[in-house]
Amino acid sequence: MAIDYKRVLEKAEGYKPAISRFLRDLIALPSESCQEQEVIRRIKQEMEAVGFDRVEIDPMGNVLGYIGRGRHLIAMDAHIDNVGVGNPENWKFDPFKGYEDDEVIGGRGASDQKGGMASLVYAGKIIKDLNLAADYTLLVTGTVQEEDCDGLCWQYLVEKSGIRPEFVVSTEPTSCRIHRGQRGRMEIKVAVRGVSAHGSAPERGDNAIFKMGPILGELQGLHTRLADDAFLGKGSLTVSEIFYTSPSRCAVADGCAISIDRRLTAGETWEGALEEIRRLPAVKKAGAQVSLYDYSRPSYTGLVYPTECYFPCWVVEEAHPSCQALVAAYQSLFAEKPVVDKWTFSTNGVSIMGRYGIPCVGFGPGHEDQAHAPNELTWKKELVQAAAMYAVIPQVYAAGGRA
Secondary structure, three states: OOOOOOHHHHHHHHHHHHHHHHHHHHHOOOOOOOHHHHHHHHHHHHHHHHOOOEEEEEOOOEEEEEEEOOOEEEEEEEEEEEEOOHHHOOOOOOOOOOOOOOOOOOOOHHHHHHHHHHHHHHHHHHHHHOOOOOEEEEEEEOOOOOOOOOHHHHHHHHOOOOOOOOEEEEEEOOOOEEEOOOEEEEEEEEEEOOOOOEEOOHHHOHHHHHHHHHHHHHHHHHOOOOOOOOOOOOOOOEEEEEEEEEEOEEEEEOOEEEEEEEEEEOOOOHHHHHHHHHOOOOHHHHOOEEEEOOEOOOOOOOOOOEOOOOEEEEEEEEOOHHHHHHHHHHHHHHOOOOEOOOOOOOOOOHHOOOOOOOEEEEEEOOHHHHHOOOOOOEEHHHHHHHHHHHHHHHHHHEEEOOO
């Protein structure tokens, strides 16, 4: 059955007040990683209210909503955890009571990434209202722990639940552009050891903090020499944390460690990134240990699913049927060509496409520069556009990209 795109847009616009109310409900429920239980329950309630065929919460705590029973399994993903507030004095409004006017909704998670979930749930309602079901099964996933460990939820879904869609739409914020890739990332630890001594006679010891100093300078230089890619951009590194051990403030430090946020561009590997650091002269001289961090924090259900903190980069070719389905849907809805681009930050695509090769294409309401920022906003117009897109993408894809 042909899609009446005008009718879809009318429905999406008509649901703008409901999408806005639902999003504000989600914002009002603080849900930092591993503390998402209440917001998951609220999403399940709304999915059931709008008519999803089946809704369940898996052992990790992800909420899974299904529509249809067709041959093509298509997933649309929104992580529903959010980062903390940071310094409350930087906020002009309460981050959980939120802010709303005719154009925007504010609050922690508005863009990153609860807006995507609000639009997804009402896309399901539009599909039901307009009988847009075709030869597909739509799986809407509200996933946990992304802010702590992006992609871990999808490692669980693929490896433990056996869920493997034909492709996935990520609803991370894209300003309603189509995103088809991102750089990867690693969380790296560099540690050096020293020998403590009384601070009045530092020559008797071996100061670990001083040993780390030259390493920091060489890391700053390494950043400038990292690989570049025409689409994804340059690899990067930054030192994000520093730690020390010492018997007291009156002693020589006997340990020092740093955390490195390493972003990987196309062609870079985790092994190569570690080896670049290990080859630095100051690292060799200090006998520093260079390793990946591990992640093993329990989800809110208590489930522990450990992984290394390596998140591969990934790209879907613009000509791929999944990407072209989004392009065709956008052009049919909005009568203009979309911008096709990439994310600067990381998403669950690191597992979906990066680990498992399942095509992942992004389209989301909200702006990337709002993520993790105070006074976070999203735009009602984009919430409506996203709901319309999510309602038609499955049928366009199932029809072979023919809008």
